[in-house]
Amino acid sequence: QKSVGSIAIVSISNSIVGRPRRPFCVLFVPIAKQGWLRWFCAVSLSPSEAISFNMSGSRRQFTMCFKKKVIEYAEAHGNLAAQREFGPTEKSIRYWRSQKQRIISCSNQKKTSFRGRTAVHPELETALVEFVRELRARSLPVTTECIRVKALEIARDSGLTRAQFKGSPSWVRRFMKRKGLVLRRRTSVCQKLPAEFEHKLVEYQRFVIELRRQRCYMMGHMGNADETPVWFDMPSNTTVTEKAAKQVKLLTTGNEHSRFTVMLACTADGKKLPPYIIFKRKTLPKEDFPRDVIVRASEKGFMNESLMLEWIRLVWNRRPGALFQRPSMLVLDSYRGHLTADVKRSLSDGKTDLVVIPGGLTSILQPLDVVLNKPFKGRVRELYSEWMLGDNPKTPAGRLRRPPLATVCGWVSSAWKSLPEEMVRKSFRKCCISNALDGTEDDALWDIASEKQTSSDSSSDESE
Known part of the structure; x- marks a missing residue:
């Protein structure tokens, strides 16, 4: 014994x-x-x-993706062969095959084996799911109270009394669990693509290709420029702290809603032009700004026609090779400050052809939006976080002062310099601006630039 x-x-x-x-x-x-x-x-x-007998009493759980593989293998080779190959018992495999249609209709990551009560009013729930999908297809918010009110309305139209269907908040939770619905935080304020955007996309690409064939632009004379907002305070949305902490506070200077505008520009050969920074103020302080940025003040804090004309004169017309007055192409979005008669005339005087991205398509046709803006802002956030760790001046009340404008301009300069030239070149190819005209580089249209993914690892909480 x-x-x-x-x-x-x-x-x-x-x-x-x-x-x-x-x-x-x-x-x-x-x-x-x-x-x-x-x-x-x-x-x-x-x-x-x-x-060695297992006394834990635990039951193994398998994802629906695994069950689908086992069912497919068992149908081809038999249940016992599937047992030897994957491990589950022959009885389990036989049961899974009897539930094949329900398993196939489930999400691959789901593990539950159809436990719980089935819906008492399946027609009502089907109509309610369609209602939720319709609202989300229009990017409209859906709350649990909205679901409850709509469920009561559908029940009333179906002839159900309040005794037959109460539509309580607990029922809403169970309904959402049955239908795979969850409460999610908003990831971003998305830009909705316009109707028939495929047609506009093809027409734009044809126009760019035809213009390149006629004018024979050099890589250094095809450029893109875009204004992007940058905030004085950019606290991270996440931080490492202890599990038991009830509050997670992050120190800021109180300027989370104060921002300035940065006009970034680059060319298809990988060159990055000096950033053009616009602060919302009447005059600039007497600070020692970096030499490789241009700083201006504006009452509204964003680009207008006069500032755009100055940008053309100080930045675009002074890029490498601009002195030779060779044919050039500048890609801009459809912002009204870019399309005035004086701006077009100024570009034409420098032998620059203006290419305007169709409205609503900058998220897929503008190199800066598609690839460069996110890693740029991620690097600015890193520099801001490093500054916050230092011994910075405070107000008489003990609050942190806003970073000096010269310091902020230094962040912009360093972040812009940190982007590799190859990333800039790939951004133009991805937007079908600098691809080889013989079609040998068209695969870049469908590739996700590796630099964008790498840079997003360090700034995954950045919200555009």
Whole structure:
């Protein structure tokens, strides 16, 4: 007799009709239930097998994706072959095959085996799911109260009384669980693509290709410029802290809603032009700004016609090679400050052809929007976080002062310089601006630039 905790294992040697049998053991497991001590036994186990017997009582769970693979294999090779290949018992595989249609209709990551009560009013829930999908297709918010009110309305139209269907908040929670609906935070204020955007996209690309064939632009003379907002305070949305912490506070200077505008520009050969920074104020302070940025003040804090004309004169017309007055192409969005008669005339005087991105398509046709803005802002956020860790000046009330404008301009300069030239070149190819005209580089249209993914790892909480 061996004793393993509260488990009694008895090894017995026996023979039947003069024929010896291998030793086997009886495994007694005490289980307390309703005040009685019950004993269960397992026979035909060797002592070593009995000692290693799994007493945890846990049940294995498999994802629907795994079950689909097992079902597919079992249909081709049989249940026993699937058991040997994947591990689950033949009985489980047989049951899964009987539930094939329900398993196929489930999400691949789901693990539950159709537990819980089924819907009492399936037609009502089907109509309610369609209502939710319709609102989300229009990017409209849906609340649990909205679902409850709509459910009561559908029930009333179906002839159900309040006694038959109450539509309580707990029912809404169960309904959402059954239908795979969850409450989510807004990820971003998305830009909705316009109707028939495929047609506009193809027409734009044809126009760019035809213009390149006619004018034979050099890579250094095809550029893109865009204004992007940058905030004085850019606290991270996440931080590392202890599990038991009830509050997660992040120190800021109180300027989360104060921002300035940065006009970024680059060319298809990978060159980055000096950033053009616009602060919302009447005059600039007498600070030592970095030499590689241009700083201006504006009462509204964003680009207008006069500032755009100055940008053309100080930045675009002074890019490398601009002195030779070779044919050039500048890609801009449809912001009205870019399309005035004086702006077009100024670009034409410098032999620059203006290419305007159709409204609503900058998220897929503008190199800065598609690839460069996110890593740029992620680097600015890193520099801001490093500054916050330092010993910074405070107000008489003890609050942190806003970073000086010269410091902020230094962040912009460093972040813009940190972007590799190859990333800039790939951004133009991805937007079908600098691709080889023979079609050998068209695969770049569908590739996700690796630099964008790498840079987003360090700034995954950045919200555009």
